[in-house]
Amino acid sequence: MPLKNTPRPLWLTFDCYGTLIQWDEGLQEAVRELLARKGAAGTPPEELIAVYDRHEHALEQTPPHRSFREVSGEGLQRTLAELGLPESPGDAGLLAGRIGAMPPFPEVVGVLRTLKAAGHRLAIVSNTDDDIIAGNVAQLGGLIDRVITAQQAGAYKPDRRLFDHAHAQLGVQPAEVVHICASPHLDHAAARDIGFRCIWVDRGTGRRLLPDYHPDATVGDLRGVVDLFATLGW
Template sequence: MTLPGNKPGWLTFDCYGTLIQWDEGLLAAMDAMLSAKGRDIDQSAFIAVYDRYEHELEQQKPHQSFRQVTAHALELAMAEFGLPFDPADADHLTSSIGRMPPFPEVVETLGRLKAAGFRLAIISNTDDAIIAGNVAQLGGAIDRVITAEQAEAYKPSPQIFRQAWKTLGIGVDDLVHICASPHLDLAAARELGFRAIWVDRGTGRKPLSDYRPNEIVPMLDKVLDLFAENGWM
């Protein structure tokens, strides 16, 4: 199956969960943090509560940095579980995010896409300083990084995508967006009409009931096969 439209000049990527091992890294960071509290806490249940608070805080006005959102969400989650919160906990979590590594196939795949003439950008719900450590692990292939800090908005808000396109100097037809988050990135694709590929890594995240991405792949390197079928590589 081929993708609609002409070959894009730019490929835009979600970062965490698409390029970077978010679930694995978050579990490890939470494990270290919760173990130090001396309580037997269900990590998955705790992360679910933390995620809920994080997403709620990201939609509030005025805009807060991701570092602020993380600290507040962590404090609220710990209160819900009856755990003491220390600001050092938030520092541990944000520093852990920047050290999360890419998935095994990512660096080579990005390099091949770059060699095929695509320009590559990341659009991410984070701060510039946090994501810098992740981008440094991607082999120098990324041309631009657009963050929630720059846009003063978090996905799925159209504002962060429009900020990205303005920064890159492109229109909606000049890109394909590659992502792992249905309820953030694919929700924006549904609203804004850009082409999207969903990287479904089997995490249990559910697709949107009223939207289907242009393609679904299990790993990033499968994008190379799709583009070859389109005659883009």
């Protein structure tokens, strides 16, 4: 076990969407509604989501830095144009407006409570805006100590500047953190480049590991983190 004989972390940092919050489920629901509005209910939501993801991630890495609301709106606009679907005035805010209401996975609040009771300090590091994530954090039982966003750092994952900013804000070195995430293409690149310890939450969504990085541990959901920490004496 790679984490064995490493020091107990001062902070646990979490990716938010897909790790703590039901991102895929919420996004598919919003996209189904969007397609139905456009008379394209027969289009698989996964098709639109794949195109949207490509545009969103490209825009996030294109200077200058813009808010997630702007990135999301333009990404959706480009997606609709590429798929030949009509654009409507309310489209731009649809996805961003739904994100804050997306709920946590069923086990998340209980696990966070257990980790907090064990003395861990908990932070979120997320590719979003402060006002968007506030709705999600409000559903996490007041258990999160810090929330660090792309808006604050002026950079989106996988750019390491977001994690460098997070470590500076938390007052820790990378070796004093364990990061817990479900997004290999965003978070694992930073873990590889910076060298912080990383646990992958593989919820069976089909996401694949980077070819040149393997996480320090893999769990099926957040309950696996508690079990893993018990074996490590953390």
